[in-house]
Amino acid sequence: MLTYSMQDAGSESLYLYIYRCIKNDILSGALVSGTRLPSKRSFAKQLGVSNITVENAYAILQSEGYVYSLPKRGFFVSDITFPSFSRTDSDTFGIAQSHWEDYFPRPHISYFADFVSNRTVPENFPFSIWARLMRETISAKSNELMNTPPCGGIPELRLAICSHLKQFRNMNVRPEQVIVGAGTDYLYSMLIQLFGRDKTYAIEDPGYEKIAKVYRSNGVACRYIRMDSSGIRLSDLEHQNADIVHISPAHHYPTGIVMPVSRRYELLRWASQTPDRYIIEDDYDSEFRFSGKPIPTLQSIDTLGKVIYMNSFTKSLASTIRISYLVLPDALLRRYYDTLSFYSSTVSNFEQYTLAAFLEEGYFEKHINRMRNHYRAVRDALLKEIAASTLADCTTITEEEAGLHFLLHIRTKMSDDALVQKAAENGIHIACLSGYYHSGTPDSHAIIMNYSGITLAAIPEAIRRLSAALR
């Protein structure tokens, strides 16, 4: 007969103790499948506990499937079969004794200045305004904050983005065309679902390797298209049978090329030739142009609904607030809402409402103006410091009128790898243009000077180190 010593329960609840004892007996095989457990009343009496204690223990055993009950007959031990644990493939089943450091190794080099990474310098983020708008949002919008937003985001933010696009880019966009999502990576994957996996996607070479990674990771065909001085080559696009082309016409990364109007119209003509062709216009840093009027977007000269415009608050606000957006042409709206609107929005309501207020109340415009002045000052200080350094005699600078990087061309016999290595030894993180080519290219001797994360104060020392490294 089933019995347990209640003295061994220690400080544990009696019902949990009984539950555990019976479970162990089932797992060990002491209680075999089909065994009838004592009735609650008699078992309680025998153990010297209340009926409710046994009842609770049985209830847990039943809810976990160790026992089952039959009406008017009582509780019975279930038939539990255990897996065989046969380790047929140690690579697949081997459980690593891994640690955080295995996946996030500490960097060997701590850089004095980093001309590669994108990071908003904390002094440049409008923390006090953001905190106030967040507080106001929480206190004024408790009801709206709990309402499930449409997949493309709350109407207020989408409308505020339309006004911003009208004001800054002279684009005429309606809120239903704006789809807000948690970063451009996420929006790329939405576009793949929208266009289909049978399409061939074309990206710029050189370009951001990450865009190719997203396409490949999503299992779609992705072709690299070489660029000339006006942007991607149309002939290659035809040759590669591309359907969807992904470009940054306003300011290509990392070459800085601005696609001229002629190429833009050629591209639109290319897209108009078959119904499946579309252009993704990634306008990632158009807010930061230092001279002249911003160039009209492809989206605004597209009358055939062939352009999907993309932008993000990553560069303009902070890369750690994950809000990007698409502008879909009318031709794709119905398809989007029919096939993809079942997805939940990926951006928190709290941040959507806060950003909407930030845009509506004019803070974003002020922030952009302040940042443009800041980045211009950083760029000017860098150019001045380079001109006054030993780099002046062996370098030329190009593409400094827009975006947050310029190219520093060096006359040197060192390889690009050696340049990067020597700079690193001097505490300066740089990357060369050649590293952004997929199809291979001779050493460029062109350093991409991305200065978004550089402070004014660090510039003299950074350039002193860089010139020492590259001498």
Added chain:
Amino acid sequence: MLTYSMQDAGSESLYLYIYRCIKNDILSGALVSGTRLPSKRSFAKQLGVSNITVENAYAILQSEGYVYSLPKRGFFVSDITFPSFSRTDSDTFGIAQSHWEDYFPRPHISYFADFVSNRTVPENFPFSIWARLMRETISAKSNELMNTPPCGGIPELRLAICSHLKQFRNMNVRPEQVIVGAGTDYLYSMLIQLFGRDKTYAIEDPGYEKIAKVYRSNGVACRYIRMDSSGIRLSDLEHQNADIVHISPAHHYPTGIVMPVSRRYELLRWASQTPDRYIIEDDYDSEFRFSGKPIPTLQSIDTLGKVIYMNSFTKSLASTIRISYLVLPDALLRRYYDTLSFYSSTVSNFEQYTLAAFLEEGYFEKHINRMRNHYRAVRDALLKEIAASTLADCTTITEEEAGLHFLLHIRTKMSDDALVQKAAENGIHIACLSGYYHSGTPDSHAIIMNYSGITLAAIPEAIRRLSAALR
């Protein structure tokens, strides 16, 4: 010779006016490709403006590609080809005169009570604590907030999730196993990329239709597996050649079935039979169990690294804060970090740090306890109100011990569609169990009473209306 009347400039900047005049002449064909523009100096003199004004105008024209410059020769009109605008396919190219309402029609029915949607009642969200923690985060962590987090989220949040899982689910999980993302939809798509598109995914039938939609939208094979009273049928899994099975063993939606231990071990054994088989354990509402001890997760009895655990703060905190997470088994960690860690985190640092503090400082535990009491009170009030209504004679209630819904079985001659329709006419939004079957099933006469968005105050009237509707 090129000339414009500067009187027509009006209030526009002179350089923008000149830019616009020349651009219009190029677009209209008045200035043809190859035409040399006057020299800046002579043109400025002729127009009676400063040299810098013409220089600015030419710079914009050049940056936009309307003109090009040749060293020492000057500026020339570019060759711009326009697209043909031939509308070959009006369905594809037709631009709809669409409006917001076309995509977001206003609902015809305004419900008095909604037993279908998931929404956190605003009074239940800890707004003041959240606002304070957000404020503290912003003031104390300005530097960390701007640092790009790893793809899987900030270490602080991942560690806090480990502690939570230890405390609430007795799971032993290390922070590198925890991958935070903007909602479960997003995490499903990560898992598809991790496992591969050549796998066959199996989901529960009945179940959430949305899970199937995500799999289908991502272009992978997805099979519906019928359930018996212990959960999905193993024989069907074998029969359908499934590789990855997606289940909610702790509390199936909408049947409320808790998978017994025997079936759990059978499933683990199934998974152990080939290296490609895995189990996704979606533990979406395990925080809300009203009786007995929570059931151990599949993850915690899996010694072979075959289980991916998933959970979310959607039900436990608010569906509009988009934070969910995966727990990867060791066997998949290296693959994840090698192939998917290039992705940016999809959750804002601001919310990651705030949620980490909310967990670490014990607020989440208190919130869950408070919510569990609240939901128990709502459930009890509903059961009491039903028992006191005319529904008592014609209904039975099941699966009321866990989660945020129970099943109300009605003895009626009405069809399920008629039940839903009659309830809607009385201002009550309900759904029937039969609607969650993919493979078709006779009318269930079982209403899923999801009470997460119901207030205590609304219950008497809601049940009065429901009983009137179903009479």
